[in-house]
Amino acid sequence: MSSSLLYEERSSIDSCHSSHLHFTIMGDETLVYTLDEALSTIGFGKFQGLVLVYAGLGWVAEAMEMMLLSFVGPALETEWGLSSGEESMISTVVFAGMLLGAYSWGLVSDTYGRRKVFLGAAILSSGAGFLSAFSPNYISLVTLRGLLGIGLGSGHVFTSWFLEFVPTPNRGTWMVIFSGFWTVGAIFEASLAWIIIPRLGWRWLLAVSSIPSFCIVIFYGLTPESPRFLCMKGRTTEAHDILENGALLNMKDLPHGILVSDDHITELNEDYASLEDTHLITLIEKKPKNSSMVTIFSSKLIKTTLLLWFLYFGNTFSYYGIILLTSELSSDQSKCSSSTALHLGNNKDASLYIDVFITSLAEVPGLVLSGIIVDRVGRKLSMEIMFIFAFILLLPLVTPQHEILTTASLFGARMFISATFTVACIYAPEVYPTSVRATGVGIATAMGRIGGMVCPVVAVALVNGCHQTAAVIVFEVVIFLSGLSVLFFPFETKGRELTDSVDLLY
Secondary structure, three states: OOOEEEEEOOOOOOOOOOOEEEEEEEOOOOOEEOHHHHHHHHOOOHHHHHHHHHHHHHHHHHHHHHHOHHHHHHHHHHHHOOOHHHHHHHHHHHHHHHHHHHHHHHHHHHHHOHHHHHHHHHHHHHHHHHHHHHOOOHHHHHHHHHHHHHHHOOHHHHHHHHHOOOOOOOHHHHHHHHHHHHHHHHHHHHHHHHHHHHHHOHHHHHHHHOHHHHHHHHOHHHOOOOHHHHHHOOOHHHHHHHHHHHHHHOOOOOOOOEEOOHHHHHHHHHHOOOOOOOOOEEEEEOOOOOOHHHHHOOOOOHHHHHHHHHHHHHHHHHHHHHHHHHHHHHOOOOOOOOOOOOOOOOOHHHHHHHHHHHHHHOHHHHHHHHHHHOOOOOHHHHHHHHHHHHHHHHHHHHOOOOHHHHHHHHHHHHHHHHHHHHHHHHHHHHHOOHHHHHHHHHHHHHHHHHHHHHHHHHHHHHHHOOOHHHHHHHHHHHHHHHHHHHOOOOOOOOOOOOOOOHHHOO
16 A cells, blocks of 8 residues: 555553554655564664673572572481481472462563562562571471572563563574573582582572572662563553663664554554555554463463473473482482492582582583574474483483493483473463463463472482382483473474564464
8 A cells, every 4th residue: 555654652551551542544654663673673782682691690590599409408418317308398399489489470570561570589589598598497498498489480581581682583592592591500509519518518508599689689770671561561662762772782773663562563454454545543442451361271372381381390390300310319318229329438428519510511512402403493393302312311220320321311311301491491482472471481380390399209209219210210201291292382483573462373
């Protein structure tokens, strides 16, 4: 059509009000552009780099708090005389808190914004994490670690927030780089434990590990709100200001015209299709939004949602199970077979740090591999390949093996399981629209935390009870079923732009 559309925003809205927007068809040409076009124009530069560092700090904090569970449990078992069940509860209560937090922070994020989650969750995590270092008894420690878990449940919001700043080209590669912060946190925590616990004790490790969460609070004021969230809420002026600052930092210019959301572009296409040769002023009211739960269980998303729940459960169960299995096979508790335990004798304490540190390094090649293939073969095939290799590499531990082969098997299995986890954390926020992204991923993450709650029972209780074969078979079954679930995902998200509404899905 020869005439073009002039977009005029008559009112700004917040999360509790619907918007009324005027669109005018005129002879004069006025351009409009979408958020994806703006992000592609300014590219990935210093602006996204700063966002990456802050979001990565959130993942470093979570990784450190989760990894220390491998060291604090055995230390407390010796100092406080804990049973295997009490030791397992220290890990289980953290996952229980994360289950609650993952769902709750997701709802808050999709309703009030990503930034507000960062402040609330970081205050809770830093406070509970630091105070747990002064726990006088087992009950107070478990209570504080449970509160810490609620704060750590916000980790997926950092993923969604960063994802919403990244241009579509090479998005998978940048998300893998973001996931590298988890690996940095895991390796750093293993190094800290190796240095601190033998010299200063576990309390110092808990206190030092809370520092990244304090840093999130300190630098909170420098973080921008997600422009995609703002556009979805109709606050395009605020989104434009953030994009303008980003363009300035990246030394680029925004496209000419007016920023509009995908929803409004769709409305224009639908409402003006029959008005090609007329000059009218039309009042358009946005369609009422469904609740988050209705949306994620809609006909377009229900299959993906249920499959994601199982994938996150299986991935989390396997990932943390391998970590805890490493610590159990390295401790003197696993005395069932001299060939099975990684180390026994006077050097058992040092062996725990060495073995966990070595297997933590396995995540580095896992990241490199996922970074190479995720934007080449796609998300689904990447996960499938790596689940297969994880299954094969863990298989030898069904029977007791020599120390070197045991360490090598755990190293390889963790490499590929961490890589599948990385790709799953890219795929999930890509497949959900902005309106329910944090809620959808949050609930999937909560399902994963159930897997995290169950895995200490398998990794600690079964191995400690001389049932290594049963424990490994359980892990293998879960890995196999997780890989099978990937085959049934209906969407491949490689190269696709993020959507703001379920109506715009594929």
